[in-house]
Amino acid sequence: MDISQAKCVPLPFGKYKNQTIGKIAKTAKGMLYLNWLNSQEIKDLCLQEALNIFLTQPKIKKQLMEIIATIY
Secondary structure: OOHHHHHOOEEOOOOOEOOEHHHHOOOHHHHHHHHHHHOOOOOOHHHHHHHHHHHOOHHHHHHHHHHHHHHO
């Protein structure tokens, strides 16, 4: 799976049900949720892989760190 495929993976549950990772990541709250979700035990291996691929992209990591820095 590449980054463009990872962005298209929808969440099958929760507040962002049926929304794609790419769409969720457009807001700071969404980025924080994806980061939190990635730290949880997820049984959906496709979703876990997509989160890992998405959140380890250098640009995304930098953006996430900037969001976290504004909170603390």
